[in-house]
Amino acid sequence: MNLPEFSSKIIYNEDTFKSLAAFIKTFKASNIFILTDTNTNQHCSSYFLSNLETTLAVEVLEIEVGEQHKNIETCFQLWEAMANLGADKKTLLINLGGGVLTDLGGFLASTYKRGISFINIPTTLLAMVDAAIGGKTGVNLGNLKNQVGVINPAKAILIDPSFLATLPPQEMRSGLAEMLKHGLIYDAAYWNKLSALNKLTTADLMELIKTSIEIKTTIVAKDLHENNLRKVLNYGHTLGHAIESYCFNHPNLPKLLHGEAIAIGMVLEAYLSVEIASLSKAAAKEIKQVVLQSFPKITFTETDIENIYQLLQHDKKNSHGNIQFVLLEAIGKPVIDCNATFTQVKAAFDFYNS
Ligand code: NAD
Ligand code: ZN
Known part of the structure; x- marks a missing residue:
């Protein structure tokens, strides 16, 4: 059939x-x-x-x-x-x-x-x-x-x-994170366009939403059941999900909306992309700078980082013993099924915290 x-x-x-x-x-x-x-x-x-x-x-x-x-x-x-x-x-x-x-x-x-x-x-x-x-x-x-x-x-x-x-501004920001992700995994020109915006205005919005929908539907149409290509939509999500649930359960940290946690995950995974894939240092810095333009910076302590890594380890049981990352070879060019060590994840937090 x-x-x-x-x-x-x-x-x-x-x-x-x-x-x-x-x-x-x-x-x-x-x-x-x-x-x-x-x-x-x-x-x-x-x-x-x-x-x-x-x-x-x-x-x-x-x-x-x-x-x-x-x-x-x-x-x-x-x-x-x-x-x-x-x-x-x-x-x-x-x-x-x-x-x-x-x-x-x-x-x-x-x-x-x-x-x-x-x-x-x-x-x-x-x-x-x-x-x-x-x-x-x-x-x-x-x-x-x-x-x-x-x-x-x-x-x-x-x-x-x-x-x-x-819609409250915080919820708008949460959606913006997924749009930035679409640029990073699929379309460098779209990333550049979003990066250049000071804020999301209604005038721009329809066009931008349309581009994001086109990117998502193109990917999903090729791999509805996430056997392969659809995994690229998880960029920023391996660390982002762990941060989202860690912050949710820790009174000293702010409760983050999904997109806010993903935005941090995208910065961390940009650093991993330099270490493990072939993303340039300049591109990783750019990703950090663009994210921090729209999202507040959270300070993670050593203990937080260790606990977040433990949460990743827990995830690992669900994916054949490896923590799976989607990383970037360049802006617009993702690579799936990458692995990272604790030392590399720790260094990624240093990059975000610095
Ligand atoms: P949400 O549905 O909780 O909406 C966020 C808040 O905004 C809620 O309080 C809601 O009542 C309020 N709201 C909605 N529309 C409003 C409006 N026009 N004006 C004022 N308030 C409004 O959350 P969300 O961020 O839209 O979605 C998060 C959920 O989406 C999570 O459960 C996540 O797992 C899921 N999700 C699913 C997919 C998928 O592919 N199926 C992808 C990403 C996220
Ligand atoms: Zn998401």
Whole structure:
């Protein structure tokens, strides 16, 4: 069989809502359920509902905000609510929110009645350029992230930057980190463009979001199940994830959003790229300087670094005994499946701290 790997329709023209209405008609859906969280119900629902052109019955579901609700208990409540409110096999689920919501809603739709159609309407920058795209859906298992899920692309993804008007600046920054990553792993010209910006303005945003989406979809279309090429999207994430969970559990360190931790991970892994791949020292310095332009610097002590390395070791059990890094040969040119020693990781922190 020759199945298309990744086939979500991405709607981001001037007439987004007209295109969405036309697209919804093609489903012959029985009704529409819109999944929101407390914030997106408050900030995004009325704008979305007033622009949604449909004659179908619409139900709005709301969950509590936050990563801690991305779990099977929330799904259970939603499966029950949907059944009680008459959701059937032809119900269309629309996920209106950030990455927590599109991950959870995608999983909910993929499992309800063995799978109903769903559309993602990302309302955070991070979800627009990353989480809502690429078919990864799922929930956390206790403290372990994304342990239960399926790969099932949304039928469509609607991008409307006007949702970002109410997004806090820290959340905008978190999305910017993933955009910088897209430049670093795929497109040096895009990296240069982002580096030259003093701040993200609405005028630039649509164009930049479009480039990031093109990069992500191109990569995902070639390797939906992350056997090979898709791993490049993990640049900055090996150390970034460890830093994210370490900071989350340590009162002396600030709690970082995902993208903020990834930004630090990208600087550290730039240093490793000099040591292990062939990235030039000048490029690593540039990456550090660009990241520190937009992200606050955190000071890590010797103990922090040792503990973060322990967390990496824990990860190692999950990947055939090696800590896997994506590194850079040059800006725009990644290499997958690299390994680094503790001494090299320690030196990377010295580079970041200096
Ligand atoms: P999020 O969904 O928690 O959203 C961040 C915050 O912004 C929340 O408080 C939310 O309620 C609020 N919010 C959302 N839209 C808003 C708006 N327009 N105005 C005001 N507030 C708004 O987090 P996120 O950063 O979007 O996503 C992080 C999640 O995405 C994580 O669970 C991560 O695992 C997942 N993720 C998934 C993928 C993937 O490929 N599936 C990729 C990256 C991240
Ligand atoms: Zn990420």
